Amino acid sequence: MTQIEMTPDERLAMEALDAARLVVGKGFRAEFTTQNKATGGRFDPVTQIDQATEEAMRSILRLGTHGIRGEEAEDEPGTTNQHWLIDPIDGTRAFMTGMPTFMTLLGLVGPQGPSLGYADQPILGERFAGNNQDAWLISAHGKRSINTRRHVSLDQAIAATTSPDIFETDAERSALSRLKQATLLMRYGGDAYSYCMLAMGQLDLVVETxxxxxxxWPLKPIIEGAGGVVLNWQGGQDFTGQVVAAGTQALAEEVLTLL
Amino acid sequence: MTQIEMTPDERLAMEALDAARLVVGKGFRAEFTTQNKATGGRFDPVTQIDQATEEAMRSILRLGTHGIRGEEAEDEPGTTNQHWLIDPIDGTRAFMTGMPTFMTLLGLVGPQGPSLGYADQPILGERFAGNNQDAWLISAHGKRSINTRRHVSLDQAIAATTSPDIFETDAERSALSRLKQATLLMRYGGDAYSYCMLAMGQLDLVVETxxxxxxxWPLKPIIEGAGGVVLNWQGGQDFTGQVVAAGTQALAEEVLTLL
Structure with missing residues (x-):
């Protein structure tokens, strides 16, 4: 940890995440209303807690100069070429079912991509942070550097994906099947928490669509700060749904040949 | 909560679970050795922390009079017709990958089945307990009664299973597919934690094989104490792998017609 003082942007992000913790902590396992954002028999839930959390974060972030974009409300312009990007509850299904593996995500994104990223688990009191060069876990035990696991061969790699049901096309399902064959173990159900475990060296791969x-975007500065890489399934940086995160560039390249 | 004083059995169980927390807390996200219990290319991990945790629990439970059975060591006889049943880390894959959803399970089992059950999450500090009549969540916030969710129709039910990969036969995979079609949402990755969320009314169904x-066995007094039911896929009480847990008898009966 080379950095003792926080920048104004980092301080604002921490305050917005503290505000999110208060709202989410009140809503977790409590009564709340849930709406279905999807049509045609699909289920894409959003709860009133998602909306209240984003609003609490925006009320803090408006004290700064950057624009604000989020999942649940309209874009707000700023006076810089950067914007805060909010996902108030990533893993709404986990939140709804009482599982403390959902996360509040916050990124600072400029023309070159995200420069700061945060993933906060309010119930566990765990906050993952990264700036593309370094990554940290901040908790009641203090702030410590985190790193991906190195030198893992594909057949010993532990992989994760949120659900087999997000692999919707035949091509995607075949890719998942090849990935399961090639790796030691496939884990399900982690949402953003899986990417944080990758950054900590507990998992080696996350593959999703x-x-x-x-x-x-908020996770990329954490993963890359910890030594990992985030790519799309073609190896590029244009994220249109399909994502590979890996502990090392070498492992990512090996996985891309399977997808 | 009608019960103020703990019985000697309950007190011993709590002490054994406290001992487990100390061992698991030291091992979580630390370096440990992992062995593969399976053969033929399968992966069934057991870690040295599983073994150390069970040994710590046995050292406490030996102070009582009941026999002891566990996943990781030999049966120990007692002087009663009951025995303690230990699963030191249910969800070893979650534990290995840094996900705080694994649990330490402990049951007291007699000729009529389990009379006490505990499921402890050491990192979250959550202990679920049940005696077939009542169920509780014990945490830093105190001890409170928990209950399953009532009056949920099958099409609004939220279901869970640890992994699609545990459905090994064509018949099992078809059953999972019918269940997914019939319910609102299917969640993955929960292990024993899903059964506890069922007991709290956050989930409505858990179906596994x-x-x-x-x-x-350690989970049944919790689920049934909270108002739910645990059956095998034929509706019986002989558990040979296939399990249905539901928030109500009515929902369980509806699900059995799908399996």
């Missing part, structure tokens, strides 16, 4: 920008 | 007695 159907992601939105606010699902992955 | 491949379970061992130590995976389900």
């Amino acid at each position: 159907g992601l939105q920008p606010y699902d992955i | 491949g379970l061992q007695p130590y995976d389900i």
